[in-house]
Every structure is written in C-alpha cells, then in structure tokens.
Amino acid sequence: xxxxxxxxxxxxxxxxxxxxxxxxxxxxxxxxxxxxxxxxxxxxxxxxxxxxxxxxxxxxxxxxxxxxxxxxxxxxxxxxxxxxxxxxxxxxxxxxxxxxxxxxxxxxxxxxxxxxxxxxxxxxxxxxxxxxxxxxxxxxxxxxxxxxxxxxxxxxxxxxxxxxxxxxxxxxxxxxxxxxxxxxxxxxxxxxxxxxxxxxxxxxxxxxxxxxxxxxxxxxxxxxxxxxx
DNA sequence: AATCGTGTCAACCGCCGATCA
DNA sequence: CTGATCGGCGGTTGACACGAT
Numbered sequence: 001x002x003x004x005x006x007x008x009x010x011x012x013x014x015x016x017x018x019x020x021x022x023x024x025x026x027x028x029x030x031x032x033x034x035x036x037x038x039x040x041x042x043x044x045x046x047x048x049x050x051x052x053x054x055x056x057x058x059x060x061x062x063x064x065x066x067x068x069x070x071x072x073x074x075x076x077x078x079x080x081x082x083x084x085x086x087x088x089x090x091x092x093x094x095x096x097x098x099x100x101x102x103x104x105x106x107x108x109x110x111x112x113x114x115x116x117x118x119x120x121x122x123x124x125x126x127x128x129x130x131x132x133x134x135x136x137x138x139x140x141x142x143x144x145x146x147x148x149x150x151x152x153x154x155x156x157x158x159x160x161x162x163x164x165x166x167x168x169x170x171x172x173x174x175x176x177x178x179x180x181x182x183x184x185x186x187x188x189x190x191x192x193x194x195x196x197x198x199x200x201x202x203x204x205x206x207x208x209x210x211x212x213x214x215x216x217x218x219x220x221x222x223x224x225x226x227x228x229x
Numbered sequence: 230a231a232t233c234g235t236g237t238c239a240a241c242c243g244c245c246g247a248t249c250a
Numbered sequence: 251c252t253g254a255t256c257g258g259c260g261g262t263t264g265a266c267a268c269g270a271t
Binding site for chain 2: 016049051055110
C-alpha cells in the first residue's frame with residue numbers, strides 16, 4: 001500500500017486512496033455518471049488525476065467486481081487464456097467474470113508465473129499456493145460506507161438500486177453514462193446529502209466541498225447559465 | 230524484541246490507438 | 251491530413267505485511 005502523498009508540482013494527491021476519496025468518487029459517479037475522467041475529479045471534490053480516478057474505479061470501486069481469492073476454476077481459465085493470448089491481461093480478464101486486468105496480472109506474476117516455471121522444471125511436482133486476503137479490512141470498512149449511502153433514499157440512484165455490494169457480482173448492468181456534471185445547486189444538495197448520509201462529518205472535511213466547489217474559476221462555472229462547465 | 234528478507238498488490242508511468250475538431 | 255485529447259493497456263514500482271532468524 002502506498003502512503004498518500006501530494007505531488008508538489010501538480011498539487012494532486014498520489015498514492016493510496018483514502019476512504020473519503022473512495023466515497024466521493026463512488027457518490028459522484030452514482031449521481032452524475034462518468035462523463036470525462038480528465039475533467040470530473042474537481043467536480044467530485046477530488047485532488048486526483050483523471051487517470052488515477054479511472055484506475056481506482058475500474059480496479060476497485062466498480063460495482064460488479066468480484067474480490068477475494070481466485071478459485072481453482074478461475075486459475076485454470078487464466079492459465080488457459082494466457083496460453084492463448086499471452087500477456088493480454090484485459091483479454092484474459094474479459095473471460096473472468098468480475099476480475100480486472102490488474103488483478104489477473106498481479107495474480108499471474110505472484111502465483112501462476114512461478115508455478116508454471118516450477119511445473120516446467122518438475123512436471124509432476126505439486127505446488128501449494130497460499131493466497132492472501134489482504135482486502136478484508138478495506139472491504140469491511142467500505143461495506144459500511146456503501147450501506148450507509150444505499151440506505152439513504154435521497155442519495156440512492158440506479159446504481160444503488162442494483163444490489164451495489166462490494167465483494168459480490170451484481171447481475172444487472174450498471175449505467176454510468178450520464179452526460180452532465182450538474183448545477184451548483186445540484187452539487188450543494190448532493191454534498192449535503194452525502195455529508196448527512198455518511199460519516200463524512202466525522203472526517204473533519206466539512207470545508208472541503210466548499211473549497212472545491214466555490215473556486216468557480218478553477219472548476220469552470222458558467223454564471224450566465226448557472227451551470228458547471 | 231529487533232532486524233532482515235521476501236511476497237503481495239494497489240497504484241503509477243509511459244505508450245498507443247481511437248476519436249474529434 | 252494533422253494535432254490534441256482521452257481512454258485503455260501492460261510493465262513496473264514501492265509501501266506494507268509477515269515470516270524467518
């Protein structure tokens with residue numbers, strides 16, 4: 001886990017994502033969808049690059065991700081598709097429901113690559129693979145966050161109506177292609193709801209959204225139409 | 230208890246292709 | 251056609267956890 005740090009040149013945060021950052025991204029996307037990774041971080045109140053947000057969403061926060069240990073069946077599939085595709089991790093991941101290319105790649109490098117080499121040397125040797133469950137703590141804390149949001153009707157959206165539960169595969173397709181970042185009023189209401197529906201107030205971030213959303217020049221605010229650009 | 234070595238995996242980086250003006 | 255922008259991909263890094271000594 002990388003320690004959170006701030007890049008002095010760009011002023012953007014780097015490293016590990018905090019719980020509150022996760023919440024902001026989840027809540028923003030649930031309300032406004034994904035319209036432009038490069039432009040949306042300030043609207044979501046995040047001091048992160050668009051790439052960082054996209055990566056975090058795709059690899060960790062997206063609702064239909066399966067987390068935890070790889071099953072024997074998944075392991076066989078990875079080996080099978082790797083023999084077909086090589087290091088095309090995204091192609092392999094597409095054949096594994098709820099798994100990301102990053103996860104498949106990591107699993108390959110930490111477990112299967114080594115095993116394959118050993119098997120190559122000693123064809124009949126059986127290798128015991130220990131699989132760590134280091135996501136446990138994060139999952140439980142995020143579970144709390146998700147439940148606190150999804151239990152609040154004012155913030156529920158199509159996303160949360162579809163069993164938005166980390167650690168489980170959701171059957172429904174989630175729509176996140178809404179095209180507008182909303183108005184200032186929307187955002188005020190949104191963050192007030194966000195604040196009251198989570199443990200946000202305990203995080204000493206009360207002033208955060210004000211700093212983030214009332215710097216109108218930096219975020220692009222059309223005074224004439226009263227809309228965020 | 231302290232130190233060291235190794236494994237794990239979230240996140241970063243740089244590149245590339247698609248799209249659009 | 252060209253250049254800018256954006257999303258996506260694969261390789262790599264490095265902080266942290268944990269076992270060994």
